[in-house]
Amino acid sequence: MGQFGLLRDEDRAFQRLDPLEETTLTGARRTVGGALSDHELAVAGNAPLAMELRTASVGALPLVLLHYGAPVSIQPRKMPGHFLFQVILGGCLRVEGPGGVFVAGEGQAVVLDELAGRRLHWSADSRQLIMRIPRAAVLKAVGTDSGPIRFDRAFALHDADTGTLELVRYIMTQATSPMAGGHGSAILDLLVRHLLLHHSDFRDRHAPLPASIRRAEAYMRLRLSDPMTLPELTGAVQTTARTLSGNFQRFRGVSPMARFRDMRLDAVHEALKSGTAESVTEAATDFGFFHLGRFSSAYKRRFGESPKQTHLAAARPAAPTPCNNAAAG
Structure with a gap:
């Protein structure tokens, strides 16, 4: 169950x-x-x-x-x-x-x-x-x-x-x-x-998002595989660290860099779930996670399972259920 x-x-x-x-x-x-x-x-x-x-x-x-x-x-x-x-x-x-x-x-x-x-x-x-x-x-x-x-x-x-x-x-x-x-x-x-x-x-x-958040998240999506600092991000979106951090806390409930980490974790999750990554290590390092112990802990907090569990589940053929027959009549 x-x-x-x-x-x-x-x-x-x-x-x-x-x-x-x-x-x-x-x-x-x-x-x-x-x-x-x-x-x-x-x-x-x-x-x-x-x-x-x-x-x-x-x-x-x-x-x-x-x-x-x-x-x-x-x-x-x-x-x-x-x-x-x-x-x-x-x-x-x-x-x-x-x-x-x-x-x-x-x-x-x-x-x-x-x-x-x-x-x-x-x-x-x-x-x-x-x-x-x-x-x-x-x-x-x-x-x-x-x-x-x-x-x-x-x-x-x-x-x-x-x-x-x-x-x-x-x-x-x-x-x-x-x-x-x-x-x-x-x-x-x-x-x-x-x-x-x-x-x-x-x-x-x-509740439309402020332009600074939209610009910051667009920039983050282009840099998911690259290192990034808060000064770099604020420079790219042309705002101050105080303004950007305040907007993220108000509208996202997290800091800008925590949001960037979560977007990277989501990208790893999608790579493992879709089977496009050959291994957990490959998926993690592709999106900037090089300390695998800390990565695994953060991944489990976000998704409720280890990255290895996600990867293994994607490799198993799914049994026919309402979950994987969404397009059925």
């Missing part, structure tokens, strides 16, 4: 909560529908169902940890009253809808709304943490005249630009603490603002 490495401790604490268990379609549909939303449920083939559902809340924000134990297809019915923020802790989720097909895998998340007409496919090993967000909380944050909000399709939790992983970790920790009910709507409001500003088109409408 998959378990997203960067949330493993929080996941284990959540699993100590008493589960609701069902082995029949009718029972599973009734239990999940009561916690989330009404839906149709079907199991692929003759796989036995072994549903486990755990619930908690942090103030006004309800959470559900759900695992079906079998490959299932879900046809949600209309849910006008809320959004679902779904964090993939294991396996994958495949979403079919009017806008096409996309897949969220382990360590990614999606925000789903207006689910009528969509079909969701869970892999047998898929485990998801689902947070139910009232639509009223989103409308309160954006205003009634902002127009429809479109959330990003599938996004990585561990992207250092956003801090989404840290927020999810905090919410999971609070959900299993004795003070879980003492937050009122504060955590819900924090989550809504975070998703809007980092994972929706509201971000582009209301």
